[in-house]
Amino acid sequence: MHKIVFTAVAATLALACAAHAASFPATVQEAPLRAHLAFLSSDLLEGRGTGQRGGDLTVAYLEAQAQAAGLRPVVGNSYRQSVNIAGVKALPQQSTVALVAGGRPLSLTFGKDWVWAPGDAQPVHDLDAPLVFVGYGIAAPEEGGWDDYKGLDVRGKLLVMLVNDPAPTSAEPDRFGGKSLTYYGRWTYKFEEAARRGAAGVLLIHTDASAAYGWGVVHNSWTAERFQLADADLGTGLQGWITEATARSLFTAAGQDLDKLRAAAEDKSFEPVELNARVAGHAQAAVRTLEQFNVAGIVPGTDPKLKNEVVIYSAHWDHLGKQGDTGDTIYNGAVDNASGSAGLLAMAQEAVRHPARRSQMFLWVAAEEQGLLGSAAYAARPLWPLNKTAAALNLDSLNFVAATKDIGVRGSERSDLGTMAATTAKAMHLAIAKASPDLGGGYFRSDHFSFAKAGVPAFSISGGRDWVKDKAANDGKQKAYGPRYHQADDEYDPSWDLAGMVQQAQFALNLGRVVADAPAMPAWKKGDQFGKIREAAGR
DSSP states (O other): OOOBSOOTTHHHHHHHHHHHHTOOOOOOOHHHHHHHHHHHTSGGGTTOBTTSHHHHHHHHHHHHHHHHHTOBOSBTTBOEEEEEEEEEEEOGGGOOOEEEETTEEOOOOBTTTEEEEOSSOOSEEEEEEEEEEOTTOOEETTTTSEESSTTOOOBTOEEEEESSOOOOOSSOTTGGGTTSOOGGGSHHHHHHHHHHTTBSEEEEEOOHHHHSSOHHHHHHHHSSOEEEETTSOOOOSEEEEEOHHHHHHHHHHTTOOHHHHHHHTTSTTOOOEEEEEEEEEEEEEEEEEEEEEEEEEEEOOSSTTGGGSEEEEEEEOOBOEEOOSSSOOEEOOIIIIIHHHHHHHHHHHHHHHSOOSSEEEEEEESOGGGTSHHHHHHHHSOSSOGGGEEEEEEEOSOOOSOOBSEEEOTTGGGBTHHHHHHHHHHHTTOEEOOOOOOTTOGGGSSTHHHHHHTTOOEEEEEEOOSBSSOHHHHHHHHHHHGGGTTSTTOOOOTTOOTHHHHHHHHHHHHHHHHHHHSSSOOOBOTTOHHHHHHHHTTO
């Protein structure tokens, strides 16, 4: 794996990158990018949904286009990598599961007051487990020995947790990333940690501020079919969310003060609190298994030795598919992420014509919208050895507005990729976009993070915001996309100026070329948070 060290070759890499970046041989073309974008986001592909017909058509298209571009299969004769997925949908009408506090069941409505589903892909659970409040549910030795569990055996217990990280203080302004969300604050980590400890389940307390989105997002996700890897580590028997109002009712009925316990959870001296409450009853869910596919193709390297190492460019091909029975039922996902998938196809066409010293892989991953499942499956069973993978550069939602004077490289600073990205940007006469606190934990929500957790330097390249011209108009276009995100009207518009998309794809290809031709693979910087997470998880 890539070691987490102050790399001794950083200066050498910087000099080599600067020399190489003076001339980039491959030029991404707008015409193929636009054509792929228009088709991938068309109604014909029905929103590229996981487990839906449109997803199958998308894989077939990407496979054919990868072959037409001249990419070679990575293994054997196939461009496909199987991803086995379990689909799970809670059946509350067929269930009797309830929260019982102070000896009396709470009156709760599924969807309105709470949501839940099995995390272990099992259709039936008979539950009778005590509830324990474990603060933020975090165990982070490097954060001054922070441990919300304090050695408590939580096997067979249902854990109630806060979302996000403990807040920074005047004495510790940088704890848990300061204003930026860390991986410990992500709900995915909290489920994972509870499962590692053998808990019976987890309920997260939702607030708009701590989750960074409203209850409607939780409702829409958890009342629909949810997906998880069928052959990965299983979650707990029951996991879900409760509203803040439900949490208040639960804690009051259990003889506790939610606000006092929240305040206590802000200090590392916090001790778990057993509630006078239980989860009890029969939980029923519909479970199915399905096979999806990552699509991958390779441009072999030219150097006799370095060709055994690879640079990966990735983008997720899936979106939300068809939903509902009335109105516009197709969630086309033009920006998210037909744009990234199209960008990779246009990049591959040029990379084939101009191979680099190291090999280059173009990887379209499945089921990102379901929790980075395709990239997680790749990291678990890589097509190329991870210790021979120099970097993973991800594209997710390209700039559909206009060309910019800057480029976003958040997360690159965690490794030598930061130096390489800065050198590449300078050669392209681009500035690095101004850094801001990662309040929503964006670094943990795109496919590059699956590679980062597995030891590969990785980040997602994002579009800039310093428009070359028409600042006010372009700011308005960018802002107007917000309400379209994950909605049925994220659709392709033939009038779009794709100069920003081309620019973003060109930067990704140029940076990948710098990495592919460098004398050594990039390394993580000392103290990187994800190295500690990997070590804690035994990776």
